Amino acid sequence: MIAMLFERGLLISIMNILKTLLVSNSAEGPKLISHIVILFLLVISVYITILVVNHRKRHAKPLSDRLYDGIFLFTLIDLLPEPIYLKDDRGVILICNKALQNFLHLKKEDIIGKSVFEILPPEDAKTCAEKEKPLFDPKGTDCVTYESVRIINGKKHYVIERKRAISDQKGEILGIIGIIIDISELKKAQEKLIAEENRLKLALEIGSIAYMELDLKTKEIYISDTVLQLLGHESTVYLGSLDKFVNLIHPDDREHFISGLYACLVKNAIFVLQFRIKKPNDEYIWLECKARPIEKDFDSGEPVKIAAVMVDITGYKSKVLRQEQIISDLYSVATTDSLTGALVRWAGEAYIKRILDKTNNGDLNQEPGCPFSLIMIDLDNFKLINDTYGHLMGDAILFKIGETIKKSLRKNDIFVRWGGDEFLIFCQNSIDQTIPMAERLKHIIEEAFFMEEISPTVSIGLTHANPGESLDEIFKRADKALYKAKKEGKNRICIVS
Template sequence: MRIGQRPGEVCDTAERGALEERFYQLYIAVEQSPVATAITDVTGRIEFVNQRFLDVTGYSREELIGKTPAMIQSGQTPDEVYRDLWATLAAGRVWRGELLNRRKNGELYWESEIITPVRNDRGEVVNFVAVKEDVTERRRQENELRLLATAFETGQATLITDAEMRIEKVNQAFTDITGYREEEVIGKTPKLFKSGRHDSAFYARMWGELLRFGHWQGEIWNRNKHGDIYPLWQSITAVVDDAGEVRNFVAVFHNIAERKRMEKELEQQATRDHLTGAHNRRAFDVAVRQALKQAEQDGEPFTLLLFDIDHFKSVNDTHGHDTGDEILRQLTRQVGDSLRSTDLLARWGGEEFTILLPDTQLRGATTFAERLRCQVAETRFQGLSITISIGITQYRPGDSLDDLIVRADEALYRAKEAGRNGVVINSGEISRVTEA
């Protein structure tokens, strides 16, 4: 103790030093806090900000001290939010909420804030302490999840499985297409929907591509709850974790039955004769060219028939074109009923038709032609008796489509010259007539 110093001064100095030390420690703790902190006076003017506040906003202390938080406002937060904030603080209560603010560089960011009134010894509010947390990433993730949830429920049919293909979740569009409710499929595998139309090789290719590339898409036929088989366009994606291990599979699909129906209708329009429903000349040409290619590869023969209705012009002239058209349609149906699934009937033009008989020798084609000629002659078409003349030729190595048509046409011509209602064979070397 110094001479003249009062005894209490030593204690006061020591306490003041300890208090300053504690205050300094508190200051360091707030300054180094990972949470942005600001202290304002009761008018909202900033008196203190910590380093995290500077890091988040991009401003310096000199730019912030003495200003109000209005300088970091985005202008996009509704006014009622601020009215509620100040009404809460004016009532001496703590305010909690989220604000959309703007950094110095113009970038928008979300903050979750807690603003607390600070009172003096007399209970008067003298400051506000704002503790802020940047929740921009959380808000982005929440928004993304909301979008995904919306897409999941309003988009295409979707199912999610675990790594073992056990179904974990499906959406309403899935139920609309398959007929299965979520509780009926959870824990089961997509084998439940197999139609039986695909062999094991199809699924092996699908899974090989999925596991190799993480994605597969294509057309697949499934069976719904009611037993109906229908076509889908399906996309399957493997979802992997940070270690690269598959955690889930996500399948998205839609029913393409209507598209398939339209495709079939367009195909028929492009390949079928509009009056009779038989194949048209274009489809016939394609089929014969394929038969030629196949015959060149394996040496299997095929036969071509060309026939027309005898005296058909007089039928039209006497009974009208409507009757003639109906005879063409009825004849097409009768001939079609006599064919195998591999045979092809086409309307060549007018009352002339062609028949392609794959894997058929000349003798078998002749027997078929004779039987067909007799059936037509014995049938009444629109109450009328009609007959047909038929020319036959067989594929020979080196033949072209034109070669076949020319020989068949020559045979048909000789059948007509021989009195009609007959069959003529043109082998390229000899011709003979089979008479009625």
């Protein structure tokens, strides 16, 4: 039942993501699709894993047959602009989308059922196989990302390849799902940036330079006409004091700029920093500044003048920030349950274990074994609700419960969807402080459904963490408390110490 619900929830999420992409009319639409596909890949990989696990439980069909049962999912994959493929545990390609066929300039029948050694040039195939080795090792990593160069029809392509292992509940590797992202245009942009920097060096040599000089005694700044043209300001804005220049720097970057300037003086060396500065139209641009002391006081030997050259890196910085946002979004999609907004189990488990390990090892600013407690929440009679009102109603209830719980969490509480209708809250305080919270949660969940057709209740198990205990040990007691609450009639809170 849980697997069926999860499959349905994932399909709903996939449909919503695709709908958002298809209706986007902005100029960034194609690029957005190109990058969000990475996020989409994670959802797909989890969904395929569930299909594979379920097929082993229900049928004795081959992996490829079971996967093709999800024809709707693979139609969606075909719509994606980035090459995507699925391999079994022998490295044989079972599924590929049209983008991969176009990228390799091969027909589908020339790809399906073959390994990379039958498709790619020997060196490319060897590299591919080497990178995939850790994925086929149950004790290895579950995801690899690397850059490579592919020569397709005589044309060089710079690509990022991202691959994730698919395993069942026992940890057995079932296959690999992968995506290829062509970053050739980004490489060209990087090469263009390098060329621009070389042109700047040439400009310095012939005297046409974006140059700034600071007198540390008078705090006066000299700025060349090239810099003024770059920033679009009149020279009178800058000449006079360092303060006038610093005031044009973005508030979030000022301390960074001043610290870099100070480090340059203390170390008497070149420093490089990036910061945003305001133009007359109130627009901020990114500058990269390279500076060093050029003159010292005769008596003290202390620097008295600093020279700097600057280059506009707004375009490059925009690409970097966009990539960082993609990575951040990717992590969020991978770790957050799309239906309830809670952390998914593996992410929540890893997060809690990390806190416990750091606390027990004294790595946090807390005493080893500082008070922690665990709340387990289970929706009463959820199977009956699903059977009576349907899965859509069940999903709506889970969504509302997740939303209700999140509003009541404190800053350091960790909220995890542990199973289909089972949630976990890891509290970083004593059980005496957590009991009122558990009672409040039970009450507000009941209030959330007051006067509605369905008024679900929850059973709650509560326990505390003993010094040095692992999450598994703490969880067993919380689970025991939850079982006790269920056994005693549900809709109640039970504590096991």
